[in-house]
Amino acid sequence: MSIPKNIVLCFMAHPDDAEILCGGVLIRLAELGWQVHIATAANGDCGSETLPRKEIAAIRHEEGMAAAKSIGGTYHSLAQPDLNVVFDQPTIRLAIDLFRAVCPTVVITHPREDYMLDHEQTHLLARKAAFSFPIPNASPMPPPSGATIPHLYYADPIEGRNPYTGEMVMPTVTIDVSGAIEKKAEMLACHASQRDWLRAHHGMDEYIEAMKRHSAERGRLINTPYAESFRQHLGHAFPQTDVLAELLA
Ligand SMILES: [Zn+2]
Numbered sequence: 001m002s003i004p005k006n007i008v009l010c011f012m013a014h015p016d017d018a019e020i021l022c023g024g025v026l027i028r029l030a031e032l033g034w035q036v037h038i039a040t041a042a043n044g045d046c047g048s049e050t051l052p053r054k055e056i057a058a059i060r061h062e063e064g065m066a067a068a069k070s071i072g073g074t075y076h077s078l079a080q081p082d083l084n085v086v087f088d089q090p091t092i093r094l095a096i097d098l099f100r101a102v103c104p105t106v107v108i109t110h111p112r113e114d115y116m117l118d119h120e121q122t123h124l125l126a127r128k129a130a131f132s133f134p135i136p137n138a139s140p141m142p143p144p145s146g147a148t149i150p151h152l153y154y155a156d157p158i159e160g161r162n163p164y165t166g167e168m169v170m171p172t173v174t175i176d177v178s179g180a181i182e183k184k185a186e187m188l189a190c191h192a193s194q195r196d197w198l199r200a201h202h203g204m205d206e207y208i209e210a211m212k213r214h215s216a217e218r219g220r221l222i223n224t225p226y227a228e229s230f231r232q233h234l235g236h237a238f239p240q241t242d243v244l245a246e247l248l249a
Contacts, residue, residue: 005105006029006032006033006034006035006105007034007035007037007102007103007104007105007106008026008029008034008035008036008037008104008105008106008107008108009037009039009098009099009102009104009106009107009108009150010022010026010036010037010038010039010107010108010109011039011040011041011095011098011107011108011109011122011125011126011129012038012039012040012041012109012110012119012122012155013040013041013042013085013110013116013118013119013121013122014040014041014042014044014047014082014118015040015042015043015044015047015060015061015063015064015067015077015191016044016063016064016067016188016191016194017040017110017119018038018040018067018108019038019067019184019187019188019190019191019211020188020211020214021110021155021156021158021228022108022155022228022230023177023180023183023184023187023188024175024177024180024181024184024215024226024227024228025108025175025177025228025230025244025248026038026071026073027071027177027180027183027184027187028175028177028179028180028248029106029247029248030071030072030073032247035073036068036071036072036073036074037068037073037074037075037076037102037104038064038067038068038073038074038075038076039075039076039077039078039098039102040064040075040076040077040078041077041078041080041085041091041095041118041121041122041125042077042078042079042080042081042082042084042085042118042122043057043060043061043077043079043080043081043082044056044057044060044061044064044082045057045060045081045082046081046082046083047060047082047193047194047197048193048196048197049197049200049201053081056193057079059193060191060193061075061077063190063191063192063193063194064077064190064191066190067187067188067190067191070183070186070187070190071183071187076098076101076102078091078094078095078098082118083118084118085117085118085121085122085125086121087121087124087125087128091125092125092128092129092132093139095125095126095128095129096128096129096132096133096138096139096141097139097141098129099129099130099132099133100133100139100141100142100143100144100147103133103144103147104130104150105150105151105243106150106151106153106243106244107126107130107150107151107152107153108153108154108155108230109122109123109126109127109152109153109154109155110122110123110126110154110155110157111123111154111155111156111157111169111231112154113157113162113163113164114157114158114163115157115158115159115161115163116158119157119158123154126152127152127233130149130150130152130238131149131237131238133147134147134148134149149237149238149239150239151232151238151239151241151243151244152232152233152238153173153230153231153232153233153244154230154231154232154233155228155229155230156169156171156214156218156228156229156230157169159214160214160217160218160229169229169231170231171218171221171229171230171231172230172231172232172242173229173230173231173232173242173244173245173249174218174221174222174227174228174229174230175227175228175229175230175244175245175248175249176219176222176224176226176227176248176249177215177226177227177228178219178224178225178226178227180226181212181215181225181226184211184215185208185211185212188207188208188211189208191207194207195207212226215227215228230244232244
């Protein structure tokens with residue numbers, strides 16, 4: 001199997017996290033001809049106050065597929081129950097096999113510290129899989145030949161704030177998504193079930209406005225209407241070049 005280049009995998013905890021946190025960058029990469037994959041560790045089965053788990057999970061899977069398809073991308077789910085994403089051997093295996101199937105050259109995931117632990121556990125799974133998937137013995141599923149460790153980026157924590165200090169986190173790169181903001185809103189609107197759910201749970205009716213408000217806050221960092229911020233993982237063995245900046249800044 002030869003390795004296609006220019007593949008981005010956005011691996012997040014829940015359906016709609018990718019659209020909120022980095023939909024603009026995914027849209028811009030798709031416009032450059034990149035293959036876009038959106039994956040979630042969880043199935044979204046706690047995202048309703050009225051529907052049973054199986055029913056809301058099925059709805060959210062459809063919404064995830066529709067959002068990815070709207071930019072020519074593909075949706076994947078590890079189908080773990082909401083509030084139960086864990087960094088254990090069976091889930092690591094699922095994550096590695098997902099990475100082997102997709103063979104990403106760029107990965108975007110949650111930061112190490114975020115408002116809920118499903119996000120932090122997904123961060124660990126993504127970081128583990130990014131490092132491990134090219135290693136032949138990491139899983140019985142054969143790795144794509146010539147696969148290498150991808151560029152790894154962390155999107156903002158929710159609202160850009162460190163949950164322990166309340167402070168805004170400092171990004172290493174901020175990308176202008178002003179030209180993609182309405183398309184990003186359309187992607188997010190594919191998650192229709194969550195507008196109702198957030199209204200009930202958070203007492204707010206501004207699913208899309210909250211996304212735009214955070215994108216505008218990040219836009220102020222680079223004097224543009226809307227932007228998305230990231231921190232690049234620069235640990236040993238990971239690519240050091242800032243490919244998002246090179247392509248999109
Ligand atoms: Zn989430």
